[in-house]
Amino acid sequence: MVPFVSFSFLFAIVVMIAMLIFGLFLVTLAVKIIGAIVRGIFGGTRAVFRAGARPYLAAQFQHCAQVRCHALNPQGARFCRRCGKALGETLVLRAA
Ligand SMILES: [Zn+2]
Numbered sequence: 001m002v003p004f005v006s007f008s009f010l011f012a013i014v015v016m017i018a019m020l021i022f023g024l025f026l027v028t029l030a031v032k033i034i035g036a037i038v039r040g041i042f043g044g045t046r047a048v049f050r051a052g053a054r055p056y057l058a059a060q061f062q063h064c065a066q067v068r069c070h071a072l073n074p075q076g077a078r079f080c081r082r083c084g085k086a087l088g089e090t091l092v093l094r095a096a
Contacts, residue, residue, distance in 0.1 A: 061073065061074060062075055062087065062088075064082065064083060064085065065085070066083050068083075069083040071083065
C-alpha cells in the first residue's frame, strides 16, 4: 500500500513538474512571439514613416529627365527607377 501511494505521489509530482516546464515553455514562447510581433509592427511602422518622410525632402531626390517619365529618383541614383534611363549623364550626352 505504502509503495503504491509513494509511486503515485511521485508520478503526480513528475507530471506536475512536466506541466510546469511545458507551461514555462509556452509562456516564454508566447513572450518571444509577442515580442517579435511588436518589434515587427513598430519596426515596420518606423520604416514606413522613415520611407514616407524621405520623398518630401526634395533635396534628396531628383526628377527623371525623360519627358514622359519625370519619376522621383533618389539623389545619386544612376538610373531612373521607372524608365531605366541613365540620370544626370543623359542630359550631358544629349547636349553634346
Ligand atoms: Zn524615368
